[in-house]
Amino acid sequence: MTSSTVILIVLGAILISSAITSFVTSRKMRAKVAYMLDALEDKELNFRFDERRLRGRKFNRTLNRLRNIFDKERHEIIEQEKYFGLMLDHVKTGIAVVEKDGRVAYCNNTALNLLGIATFGHIRQLRSVSDSLYESFQTIADGNEERASYYNESGKMTISLTASEATIGKDTVRIIAFNDISSEIAENEQQSWSKLIRVLTHEIMNTITPIASLSDTLLGFDDISGEIKNGLSTISESSKGLIKFVDSYRNLTRVAPPVKKAFYFRELAERVISLTREQAVISGTVCTYEELSEDIILYADEGQITQILINLVKNAVQAEAKNIGITAEINPSEHIIINVTNDGHPISKESQDEIFVPFFTTKQEGTGIGLSLSRQIMRLHNGTLSLTRSDASSTVFTLIFK
Secondary structure, X not given: OOHHHHHHHHHHHHHHHHHHHHHHHHHHHHHHHHHHHHHHHOOOOOOOXXXXXXXXXXXXXXXXXXXXXXXXXXXXXXXXXXXXXXXXXXXXXXXXXXXXXXXXXXXXXXXXXXXXXXXXXXXXXXXXXXXXXXXXXXXXXXXXXXXXXXXXXXXXXXXXXXXXXXXXXXXXXXEEEEEEOHHHHXXXXXXXXXXXXXXXXHHHHHHHXXXXXXXXXXXXXXXXXXXHXXXXXXXXXXXXXXXXXXXXXXXXXXXXXXXXXXXXXXXXXXXXXXXXXXXXXXXXXXXXXXXXXXXXXXXXXXXXXXXXXXXXXXXXXXXXXXXXXXXXXXXXXXXXXXXXXXXXXXXXXXXXXXOOOOOOOOOOOOOOOHHHHHHHXXXXXXXEEEEEEEOOOOEEEEEEEO
């Protein structure tokens, strides 16, 4: 064998060895890259390549650096999500991210509070709150605005909903934002009724007052026959009765600003029970008070709140209730909640939306101003008065002082 042949064999062996080494090294590198990509896709970063061995150290160091960059980015995204989550939990707008199948990917605390539920995983949960609310969440389209009404522990709620579509990855979701507009609607309704009452009372008083005055003047003449005198007396009495009737409705448009002071609510509740005891005894009704939180102190106009509770108790007695319960407690939001519960005849579903409207009454001799006036008083106290339940077992009116 010649020296040139030996050299060629050695060179060939070296080339073959280099090729094999390169192939093996390249295959290992590809395997490492594939492993890292699979781990990153699964959001699993609990791996690290060995940098102690000389062979492949530079490559492994590069992969570990990439892994550290991804880990840092992931932590920054998590912190951003926490930050935006905290921001969304402190806005007054309810926000829910709803997927195509109805699952709720995200909702903030305001959404839970407005809907009156503890968790929100799927929109079908809303059926237990209100069918119309469920329908609104299910059908509201991108860019549309809808209103939905339902009842929760605070009474009747009306919310305004808007929807926007967004694409997250390959999925399309609806971002539904909603706000409580109950107080705005109630305030607008009250202002409308107040304006109407002012106009009506003004026109009626301008017409009837001269008639009453003239009839009284004519009654003072001696030369009037008995039949005419009787007619004038009837006109005078009817006119004065109408003036008195109209004047009572003026209370709806001029409720005095509350003169607030601090007092123990127990004392007020016991006084209300005492003031209504005679009527309750005649009807065979028992009225009780229970304090669910210790030493509840209310800052309000004592006389006006007494007026509200007396009205609610008397209404319950007239509904033939045998048991009336007044309870008071302080909820986690530091709001004072007062419930007046009775087991009398329930308020029909048709009437439940109307009972706070001025002049509406289901009683033969009712004026229809008691509940409307009571709600006005609560608004002046920055509170609410709502019918929270009325069925065969009980009727509950709730006062909330915020």
